[in-house]
Amino acid sequence: SRMEESVKKTVADNPVVIYSKSWCSYCMEVKALFKRIGVQPHVIELDHLGAQGPQIQKVLERLTGQSTVPNVFIGGKHVGGCTDTVKLYRKGELASMLSGLDIN
Amino acid sequence: SRMEESVKKTVADNPVVIYSKSWCSYCMEVKALFKRIGVQPHVIELDHLGAQGPQIQKVLERLTGQSTVPNVFIGGKHVGGCTDTVKLYRKGELASMLSGLDIN
Numbered sequence: 001s002r003m004e005e006s007v008k009k010t011v012a013d014n015p016v017v018i019y020s021k022s023w024c025s026y027c028m029e030v031k032a033l034f035k036r037i038g039v040q041p042h043v044i045e046l047d048h049l050g051a052q053g054p055q056i057q058k059v060l061e062r063l064t065g066q067s068t069v070p071n072v073f074i075g076g077k078h079v080g081g082c083t084d085t086v087k088l089y090r091k092g093e094l095a096s097m098l099s100g101l102d103i104n
Numbered sequence: 105s106r107m108e109e110s111v112k113k114t115v116a117d118n119p120v121v122i123y124s125k126s127w128c129s130y131c132m133e134v135k136a137l138f139k140r141i142g143v144q145p146h147v148i149e150l151d152h153l154g155a156q157g158p159q160i161q162k163v164l165e166r167l168t169g170q171s172t173v174p175n176v177f178i179g180g181k182h183v184g185g186c187t188d189t190v191k192l193y194r195k196g197e198l199a200s201m202l203s204g205l206d207i208n
């Protein structure tokens with residue numbers, strides 16, 4: 001579908017992508033984490049997209065198996081949610097994933 | 105208003121009250137915390153109440169100054185959100201707040 005292609009393009013074109021909801025504390029946490037390590041993620045606030053928001057959330061579920069936000073991609077790869085991203089950060093693996101990329 | 109009276113009655117009649125949204129991870133965290141310490145909170149899922157949910161959230165904001173969920177009350181007193189409750193727990197103050205109450 002066109003929406004599926006648009007999501008695939010977004011995660012391919014941006015080193016770090018977060019599908020988010022602006023009022024969600026877990027999404028705030030993961031955005032703050034990337035900011036703390038000096039990385040500017042490409043953030044898509046699903047609650048700012050009217051009817052498209054739930055549609056994109058469904059596409060993400062089809063593509064990643066994950067129906068929740070935040071939905072995080074690094075270097076085009078699906079990383080997971082807030083807990084997954086924080087785990088990678090604590091293991092030092094986030095840094096290595098990011099070092100391989102061309103970060104703005 | 106009648107809704108305001110209903111909220112006041114709820115927090116007066118129940119030792120631990122959580123105004124929550126069922127899909128919110130911060131709300132899940134605070135519910136799990138009380139479960140872990142063996143306390144059964146009275147949970148109101150605002151997203152299960154149709155049009156009343158946002159109205160109750162507005163009443164809570166008027167009563168407590170807090171517009172967010174989770175909104176936690178212990179012994180009729182407004183405690184705060186997830187972060188506030190976890191702080192009290194870590195300081196050992198949650199236990200003392202609860203010990204003074206008649207917990208089911």
Ligand SMILES: N[C@@H](CCC(=O)N[C@@H](CS)C(=O)NCC(=O)O)C(=O)O
Pocket residue numbers: 021024026067068069070080081082083084127128129130
């Ligand atoms: N363990 C997951 C939890 C994800 C989760 O439950 N997200 C909630 C919001 S905090 C959600 O997407 N709920 C359904 C929705 O908002 O559509 C994580 O760390 O990201």
Ligand SMILES: N[C@@H](CCC(=O)N[C@@H](CS)C(=O)NCC(=O)O)C(=O)O
Pocket residue numbers: 023024025026125128130171172173174184185186187188
């Ligand atoms: N620091 C607060 C954060 C509360 C917060 O931002 N809650 C969000 C959901 S995680 C909220 O209520 N957003 C507006 C809404 O859902 O109406 C806490 O620990 O509870």
Ligand code: FES
Pocket residue numbers: 023024025026027127128129130131
């Ligand atoms: S909506 Fe509350 S943590 Fe995501």
